[in-house]
Amino acid sequence: MENCIEQVNSPEDLKKLNYSELLEYCDGLRAFIMETVQHTGGHLASSLGAIELTVALHYVFDCPTDKILWDVGHQAYAHKIITGRADRFAELRANGGISGFPRLTESKYDAFTMGHSSTSLSVGLGYARARDCRNENHEVVSVIGDGAFSGGMAFEALNDIGAAQTKMVIVLNDNKMSISKNVGAMSQYLSKLRLSKRYSHLKYTVKKGLMGIPLFGHHIYKALDKTKDGLKSLMQNNKMFEQMGIKYFGPIDGHNLANLVSVFKHVKGEKGPVLIHIITEKGKGDPVAQSDPSKFHGIQPLGAERENTFSSVLSRFLCAEAEKDESIVAITAAMSDGTGLTEFGRLFPKRCYDVGIAEQHAVTLAAGLAVGGLKPYFAVYSTFLQRGFDQILHDVCLNNLGVTFVIDRAGAVGADGVTHQGIYDLSYLGIIPNLTILAPRNGVELERMLRWSLTYRYPLAIRYPKSYTQDGECADITYGKWEILKQSKSKIFILAVGGRAIDAAMPIADVHLVNARFIKPLDTEYLDSINREGNCILTIEDNALAGGFGQSVLTYLHSKGLRAQVQAIGFPDVFLEDYSIEHSLESADISTQGILKHLKNF
Numbered sequence: 170m171e172n173c174i175e176q177v178n179s180p181e182d183l184k185k186l187n188y189s190e191l192l193e194y195c196d197g198l199r200a201f202i203m204e205t206v207q208h209t210g211g212h213l214a215s216s217l218g219a220i221e222l223t224v225a226l227h228y229v230f231d232c233p234t235d236k237i238l239w240d241v242g243h244q245a246y247a248h249k250i251i252t253g254r255a256d257r258f259a260e261l262r263a264n265g266g267i268s269g270f271p272r273l274t275e276s277k278y279d280a281f282t283m284g285h286s287s288t289s290l291s292v293g294l295g296y297a298r299a300r301d302c303r304n305e306n307h308e309v310v311s312v313i314g315d316g317a318f319s320g321g322m323a324f325e326a327l328n329d330i331g332a333a334q335t336k337m338v339i340v341l342n343d344n345k346m347s348i349s350k351n352v353g354a355m356s357q358y359l360s361k362l363r364l365s366k367r368y369s370h371l372k373y374t375v376k377k378g379l380m381g382i383p384l385f386g387h388h389i390y391k392a393l394d395k396t397k398d399g400l401k402s403l404m405q406n407n408k409m410f411e412q413m414g415i416k417y418f419g420p421i422d423g424h425n426l427a428n429l430v431s432v433f434k435h436v437k438g439e440k441g442p443v444l445i446h447i448i449t450e451k452g453k454g455d456p457v458a459q460s461d462p463s464k465f466h467g468i469q470p471l472g473a474e475r476e477n478t479f480s481s482v483l484s485r486f487l488c489a490e491a492e493k494d495e496s497i498v499a500i501t502a503a504m505s506d507g508t509g510l511t512e513f514g515r516l517f518p519k520r521c522y523d524v525g526i527a528e529q530h531a532v533t534l535a536a537g538l539a540v541g542g543l544k545p546y547f548a549v550y551s552t553f554l555q556r557g558f559d560q561i562l563h564d565v566c567l568n569n570l571g572v573t574f575v576i577d578r579a580g581a582v583g584a585d586g587v588t589h590q591g592i593y594d595l596s597y598l599g600i601i602p603n604l605t606i607l608a609p610r611n612g613v614e615l616e617r618m619l620r621w622s623l624t625y626r627y628p629l630a631i632r633y634p635k636s637y638t639q640d641g642e643c644a645d646i647t648y649g650k651w652e653i654l655k656q657s658k659s660k661i662f663i664l665a666v667g668g669r670a671i672d673a674a675m676p677i678a679d680v681h682l683v684n685a686r687f688i689k690p691l692d693t694e695y696l697d698s699i700n701r702e703g704n705c706i707l708t709i710e711d712n713a714l715a716g717g718f719g720q721s722v723l724t725y726l727h728s729k730g731l732r733a734q735v736q737a738i739g740f741p742d743v744f745l746e747d748y749s750i751e752h753s754l755e756s757a758d759i760s761t762q763g764i765l766k767h768l769k770n771f
């Protein structure tokens with residue numbers, strides 16, 4: 170198996186394999202990915218489901234001249250291995266290693282940097298239009314999952330693609346799953362297509378095309394002709410896509426290499442946009458992952474420690490309170506497991522809305538629910554809420570509505586890397602009027618904040634990382650007031666946001682340590698009291714310095730006439746290319762050593 174992985178270091182190597190060697194190679198890829206990912210952690214189930222698809226694409230298309238765009242990019246492990254990164258695969262998602270997603274800067278075969286969902290069709294159309302303008306002739310293939318297909322950007326791009334009528338291939342990889350079971354009317358429509366088997370006059374064209382594929386043609390023809398559905402099932406006139414001007418092929422067994430190669434070969438001759446609907450199984454080849462694909466969507470490395478997660482606090486709180494208060498409703502954008510809404514959804518299915526990968530819609534839906542008299546909680550990862558900025562500003566905050574954003578995975582996120590860092594929320598939320606922003610330091614404090622949110626009727630954001638170290642007592646929440654954790658006779662005041670900053674500052678003796686739990690509004694009374702000659706103020710946050718907490722403290726103090734000395738610790742103005750939370754925090758001086766270093770500068 171190792172040998173067969175070593176044999177292929179580029180798509181050219183792959184093209185030299187015959188049919189049975191390719192099948193063997195698919196098995197080898199599967200075993201190699203399973204073996205490696207249990208040590209590195211990563212997106213196992215999605216990548217296992219896309220093995221034949223990836224092999225067929227690289228067999229038929231000519232990368233890097235042809236462009237393959239992997240939506241989200243979490244399914245692209247086989248692509249990485251085929252395109253010369255097998256020897257670095259053990260360093261997946263590790264510093265000095267390779268990214269878990271395609272990166273423009275990592276390989277000439279990665280046609281775009283991916284990570285956030287539903288971008289592949291827009292980028293693909295961009296590539297296609299650029300090709301046309303430059304009189305070039307390469308192919309563009311966008312591979313998108315049925316989950317990512319639920320995202321608004323995908324719909325917007327389809328609208329444009331249908332009108333543009335330029336040549337591009339969309340492969341819709343339908344496994345009925347997003348991270349959890351896929352939702353929505355489009356997903357239901359795809360299910361109907363899966364069941365329908367209509368015949369198309371295109372049969373003959375394909376059949377003829379197949380026989381011309383070297384090393385392969387005979388097998389494909391046999392494979393297709395053997396089954397009753399055979400070629401007939403490969404294509405049909407599909408109303409919705411066809412009427413949008415996009416030729417539809419499918420549904421096709423996405424684990425049947427012969428079928429895939431034949432259809433990809435065929436569509437290379439098409440002049441306009443085509444959509445190939447393939448059916449795959451998430452986790453294919455690993456019985457454990459196959460039986461619970463949600464759990465194996467993304468896995469931790471073997472031996473990873475169990476953590477105290479904020480999401481479990483949210484889950485317990487919402488489930489208990491919703492029992493008493495019927496106005497409480499919750500929203501997730503396809504992330505119910507990660508954000509802690511699964512149990513709530515099970516107990517209150519009519520009050521839990523999984524909207525698909527549609528953060529923008531989720532925010533404005535929350536606005537509608539609030540104006541309609543309910544109390545919505547939108548649980549979302551910091552990085553994905555970036556999608557909903559305008560909706561937060563224009564729909565929730567301008568109308569001053571009682572929506573609570575519970576923002577998970579804030580701060581440095583580690584292994585998912587640069588595309589998923591949650592270090593911008595304090596900056597992009599901090600500029601929005603009417604929005605109150607809180608950060609808890611542990612589970613007890615999150616529970617207090619959530620309890621407080623029940624009485625608060627205006628826009629509210631509570632941001633936290635995945636986990637916290639330990640619980641302890643905390644003071645009650647009073648609007649706009651910070652919590653004093655340590656007092657001393659010294660003139661040093663450390664204002665720390667969230668558990669990570671507080672944990673780093675806690676061991677430092679002889680300082681004032683403040684839990685700056687309200688990031689917006691600031692505790693201006695406290696700031697006024699410490700803004701004196703000779704005092705030194707150090708702010709710490711696991712957020713970008715630009716537009717963050719430290720900057721708003723400084724802006725406030727300047728407006729009052731700055732007398733104290735101020736320094737700020739946070740992430741500098743560069744993208745955070747780091748796969749370890751600990752290392753990210755250390756490199757930004759969000760550590761005891763880092764704080765001591767800054768204190769020496771006063």
Ligand SMILES: Cc1ncc(C[n+]2csc(CCOP(=O)(O)OP(=O)(O)O)c2C)c(N)n1
Pocket residue numbers: 215218241243244284285286313314315316317318342344346347348451466502503504526528553556
């Ligand atoms: C904007 C955005 N929201 C949420 C996510 C988290 N996410 C990553 S993969 C995924 C599900 C994708 O499902 P699908 O496209 O069907 O691919 P599959 O894993 O099933 O192959 C989600 C919700 C994301 N990457 N981007």
